[in-house]
Amino acid sequence: MVEIEQTAFEIIASAGDAQSMMLSALQCAREGKFQEAENLMNEAKTSLAKAHNAQTGLIVEESKGNKSKYSIIMVHAQDHLMNAILSQTLIGEMLHLYKRLEEK
Structure with missing residues (x-):
């Protein structure tokens, strides 16, 4: 069983x-450093994938019948992951807006 x-x-x-x-x-985007912003978003994507893969591992284990005990720490972890996923979408859109403003 995975250590929750x-x-x-x-x-x-x-x-x-x-x-x-x-x-x-x-x-960085606010300062017009778009390449640096893009690089940071790519690094963030890698970290977010690592978090998502850890979560997926738990889901797979539970689907096999290996249920874990309820943990408030896990609830907290889920909050962090969901906020980061939402941030990825919103910040990605904001970067596009900054680029468009820069082009005008």
Whole structure:
């Protein structure tokens, strides 16, 4: 059985790293540093994939009948992951807007 707390902390750390990189990318775009912003978004995508893969591992284990105990830490990890996924979409759109404003 997968250690739920260890996986939760992996999700929290990876999603948190992704969130920080995306916010840095937004700051770069605000300053007109679009290539740097793009690089940060790509790094964030990698961290977000790591968090998502950890979550998927838990889902796969549960689908095999290996249920884990309820954990408030896991709930917290899910919050981090969902916020990072939402941020990816919104910040990506904001970067496009900054680029369009720069072009005008």
